[in-house]
């Protein structure tokens with residue numbers, strides 16, 4: 001039989017998957033094999049454009065892909081098998097979803113004829129992931145694989161980004177179809193607004209120029225929208241105070257005098273007081289969430305005008321009513337805002353920001369700042385965790401360094417004491433608050449930036465949630481620097497128990513800890529334990545001098561230290577507990 | 580306040596569960612939900628009757644628009660509109676009640692679709708309030724079974740929900 005041209009270009013579904021990834025320019029796929037994805041693995045094996053990174057748990061595959069995306073702004077890709085592969089991946093997917101990280105997660109599925117039969121390793125992937133994805137697709141026809149993957153990348157990366165799951169039954173990966181990778185997608189049901197409404201922008205400018213006690217509050221949207229430069233321009237042009245959320249750190253240079261530090265539950269006194277007492281607030285790529293403004297009723301007690309710029313209309317007026325909503329891409333809106341501000345400052349008749357009021361506002365902020373809310377005992381004989389982060393910052397200042405963190409007190413100290421001057425240098429799970437992300441995040445970053453220094457600031461409880469990844473780090477020779485702030489407690493849980501549960505430390509003591517030095521060594525890494533404040537610098541320097549080694553630094557820290565300031569849950573921003 | 584929201588969505592597997600999942604995940608009320616394909620088989624039209632404060636309704640609209648499968652959303656209650664619901668009621672209709680049942684059905688412009696010597700099955704179309712009134716008018720003990728479709732609606736006059 002003679003083959004027509006069309007037939008000769010027929011590929012199996014699995015080959016189509018691999019070719020789509022190559023066409024999309026994907027360099028790295030993080031994954032873990034299993035029955036339902038074996039045909040795809042077979043195809044990945046046969047080619048060398050797309051490199052596969054084998055993790056030790058599917059959760060880590062998704063976290064690593066997520067981190068890869070956070071630090072490169074590319075779409076991250078993970079590949080897992082059906083059933084348990086998917087359920088393990090769900091924590092990673094939900095983590096990415098909450099922080100709007102663009103991912104494409106390809107999941108194997110049981111063959112189409114077995115779907116719904118309670119087949120071996122079957123779960124309803126589309127059903128189980130639906131509430132924690134931007135979109136998901138079950139591909140039932142081999143001819144739909146390429147369009148579905150294209151659509152997945154488009155959806156993941158455009159608008160407000162997020163994870164997209166593509167679920168492919170095994171038989172579909174074995175059938176054949178012509179391969180054609182679409183150049184673009186257009187969906188009648190999906191439009192993203194990019195340019196802000198010019199009338200709204202004018203209204204915003206009017207408010208900004210009349211403000212007496214202004215604050216600029218920006219979040220992860222600045223990072224995701226690559227708008228740090230535009231934000232910096234805006235803040236400096238106006239001379240207004242700026243605060244960042246946990247997700248927004250690095251969006252505005254932390255060492256700049258106009259920066260008030262992070263706001264929120266563990267934000268600085270000055271940032272929270274300024275938020276509460278301002279008369280004009282401009283929120284940019286931030287969503288007024290409960291960890292940021294505390295109780296919305298308390299927040300609303302002070303009257304202020306709010307301008308809110310966000311790409312997602314549903315983020316606007318969700319928890320707090322705003323006066324000037326601007327839906328659009330933050331970079332485009334800020335560019336336009338900056339342009340119009342320049343124009344209006346050229347005009348002589350425009351109302352100018354009242355310099356005198358602004359000066360008084362800065363004086364007020366100065367008195368809040370002098371409260372020195374992040375102070376801690378620097379002469380302690382026991383290592384204070386804050387000191388470790390501070391020394392880490394001082395010793396790496398100005399270098400090419402990325403910091404990942406887990407969830408707990410150590411995360412807050414990292415956010416408070418490491419001064420991020422650039423976007424995408426700080427990675428943590430802000431929305432879902434997933435313990436265990438630190439190590440896989442560090443891996444994802446190191447894969448993206450092999451020459452950079454990657455530090456993971458973690459706690460002895462968090463690190464154990466994905467500790468198996470020390471093996472992945474060995475396999476791929478990732479010279480990560482792990483800073484374990486070991487207080488022998490789930491410190492953040494212990495802190496809440498101390499403050500709100502009468503010092504009853506229910507199940508928050510980390511008993512039976514491993515010897516982390518030996519543990520690191522058993523994986524083939526370098527381990528160190530540091531228990532004296534005087535040894536911190538030496539240990540860090542030694543760790544950084546070991547360019548090719550993963551170094552696990554186990555810092556034995558003060559068990560009783562708490563994170564301050566703290567806005568207790570349900571309280572208002574100005575109701576902080578201070579040191 | 581009660582709102583009646585109409586949407587066009589891709590007629591794809593799982594689209595319905597995205598909408599219903601959104602309502603349950605975010606704690607929105609659903610009083611009724613109806614869905615069927617339109618004259619364009621690639622689209623389904625859904626009518627949702629819900630209630631909530633203005634803030635909640637605003638969020639419902641925004642969240643629905645955010646779903647990738649949802650093509651268009653309108654809140655019919657923002658303008659004048661027509662809504663209709665269909666109900667089938669099986670009632671006891673024996674002996675002396677039989678005549679009375681027929682009479683009430685006629686008053687409400689019901690149609691008797693099925694007859695046995697002991698029962699009538701009555702079809703009734705109208706607004707939810709009319710169907711409620713009919714149920715009220717019946718002797719509770721006479722009702723054997725009821726089934727309602729939930730409301731469907733369209734805007735009056737030139738208000739048209741369509742994909743260009």
Ligand SMILES: Cc1ncc(C[n+]2csc(CCOP(=O)(O)OP(=O)(O)O)c2C)c(N)n1
Pocket residue numbers: 406407408409410411433434435436458459460461462463485487489490491492493
């Ligand atoms: C997966 C997961 N489970 C539980 C929690 C709740 N939680 C938040 S912080 C924390 C303790 C973290 O302890 P550790 O990693 O030692 O950090 P520390 O607070 O001591 O710095 C716990 C259990 C969580 N955030 N994530």
